[in-house]
Amino acid sequence: MALAATVNGAVRRIPVWAVYALGVLPPVWYFYLGLTGGLGVEPIKALEQKIGLLALQMLIAVLAVTPLMRLTRINLMKFRRALGVLTFYYVTCHLLAWLVLDIQDPARIWADILKRPYITVGMAGFALLLPLAITSNNLSLRKLGPLRWRRLHKLTYVAALLGAVHYVMLAKGLQLEPLIYLAIITGLLALRLPMMRRARTA
Structure with missing residues (x-):
């Protein structure tokens, strides 16, 4: 509990804008490395992989916020929306690297989505994240209402999987x-099952 209090005290002093400011930098850095030969002999593939892995790591961070608070009392809830928006940013950068730098030919895009199952799955995940990014603001929360907003944002679980x-x-x-x-x-998804059962029976 003492550790949680110390961490929570430090967290309160970190502004959310700082998370956004730092979060936008990694894809830019990787792109710079690709231009300057820092990503090896296949820089486009390396760029796609690094940004894609970063997106997956950020998704894990988003999923971990609630279990971390329940299990350790460390509260990072103030950053959860920022983490979610940055996740979408990374996924979009990953997708753009594939579309603009790798595929290049628009005629191949739809064919590759249908032909390659891993691309089909990836595009499905992106499609699920799109409405979450659009509604990650206070106006959408007010218009949808807290209950419908929370239900919509449970698509994060499917997108992460x-x-x-x-x-x-x-x-x-x-x-x-x-x-x-x-x-x-x-x-992390399994940890949420008991919470969801309790919410339904409450």
Whole structure:
């Protein structure tokens, strides 16, 4: 409890805008590395992978906020919306790197979505995140009402799972790292099941 109080005290002194300001930088940095030869012999593929992994890590951070508070009393709720918006930003950058730098030919886009299952899954995850990004503001919360807004934003759970499956499918063969990400996301979702049951019976 003392640790939680110390962390919460420090968190209260960090402005939300600082999270946004720092959060926009990693894709820019990776793009710079790609331009200057810092991403190896296949910079476009490396750029896609690094930003995609960053998006998945941010999704895990979003999912972890509530369990972390319930299990340790460390409260990062003030940053959850910022983390969600940054997640969408990373996913969009990942998608743009694929569309603009990798595919380049618009005629191939739809064919690749239908032909490659891992792209189909990834695009489905992006489609689920889109309404969440659009409604991540106080005006949408007031118009939808708290109950409908919370129900809509539960799509985060499905999007996170699709993101993890996308990563597993993208890897060649069964690799450990994508499976670890899938296990972490599945575990965080499993932690929410008792909370959801209690909410329905309350």
